Amino acid sequence: MDHDLHKNVSNIDFRVLIMTSVSAERDAVLRGLGEASVFDVVVAGVGSAVAAASTAVALSSRKYHLVINAGIAGGFVGKAEVESIVVASEIVAADLGTESADGFISLDELNLGSSRIKVEEDLVTNVMNGLEKAGLSAYTGPILTLSTVTGTTESAKMLAERVEGATAEGMEGYGVAVAARQFGVPVMEIRAISNMVGPRDRDAWRIKEALAALEKASSVLVEVLR
Numbered sequence: 001m002d003h004d005l006h007k008n009v010s011n012i013d014f015r016v017l018i019m020t021s022v023s024a025e026r027d028a029v030l031r032g033l034g035e036a037s038v039f040d041v042v043v044a045g046v047g048s049a050v051a052a053a054s055t056a057v058a059l060s061s062r063k064y065h066l067v068i069n070a071g072i073a074g075g076f077v078g079k080a081e082v083e084s085i086v087v088a089s090e091i092v093a094a095d096l097g098t099e100s101a102d103g104f105i106s107l108d109e110l111n112l113g114s115s116r117i118k119v120e121e122d123l124v125t126n127v128m129n130g131l132e133k134a135g136l137s138a139y140t141g142p143i144l145t146l147s148t149v150t151g152t153t154e155s156a157k158m159l160a161e162r163v164e165g166a167t168a169e170g171m172e173g174y175g176v177a178v179a180a181r182q183f184g185v186p187v188m189e190i191r192a193i194s195n196m197v198g199p200r201d202r203d204a205w206r207i208k209e210a211l212a213a214l215e216k217a218s219s220v221l222v223e224v225l226r
């Protein structure tokens with residue numbers, strides 16, 4: 001598979017699948033993409049299971065060269081502020097494993113598979129360069145996938161200890177990534193921060209602002225892939 005994005009644009013069949021969880025995210029991405037025609041943007045629903053199933057359905061419908069999970073997310077304190085963009089270096093199912101008296105044991109440590117999917121470095125570098133050139137505040141690091149939005153300082157701290165460098169959390173990335181891996185297609189996760197990971201305070205979520213940042217990030221994707 002050819003992973004050089006700049007080389008790929010000369011390929012007339014080059015197509016990118018962008019998976020979002022809700023229609024507000026899809027609309028923000030579409031506004032950013034404008035007339036760009038190499039992208040298909042799909043609303044999957046909330047959560048890893050529906051994201052995996054919807055991604056698999058989309059990937060069976062036609063050939064794609066890249067899958068991107070895009071949306072809003074919580075940012076870890078000191079790692080990514082509200083309205084910034086996070087590009088995953090790794091997509092991590094942070095609650096896939098078992099509890100024990102000595103703490104959490106991941107799927108990897110249990111030798112039952114892997115809860116981590118690495119994103120190809122050149123993809124991350126290309127997109128990060130584009131975001132920075134466009135003047136966006138952008139970070140890269142692991143993005144965690146969780147079934148439950150973190151709602152306490154204790155859980156936030158525990159997750160930051162569990163996954164070194166944890167930068168953001170969402171609810172779909174790992175599902176999208178597992179489906180992409182099954183089809184042999186490279187995957188990325190790109191999220192705009194709407195809230196901080198920590199004590200639940202829905203009134204403090206800046207969804208409108210995060211969606212505006214997601215729109216800007218999506219317009220950069222067009223440049224990066226041109």
Ligand SMILES: O=C(O)c1cccc(C(=O)CC[C@H]2O[C@@H](n3cnc4c(=O)[nH]cnc43)[C@H](O)[C@@H]2O)c1
Pocket residue numbers: 021022024025045046047071072073074075146148149150169170171172194195196197207
């Ligand atoms: O209420 C709205 O208008 C609205 C507009 C767009 C999106 C939403 C969502 O609630 C999206 C849910 C989606 O967001 C991700 N997310 C955002 N913050 C976090 C977080 O702190 N922890 C985990 N996930 C988060 C998640 O991927 C959900 O699918 C509402």
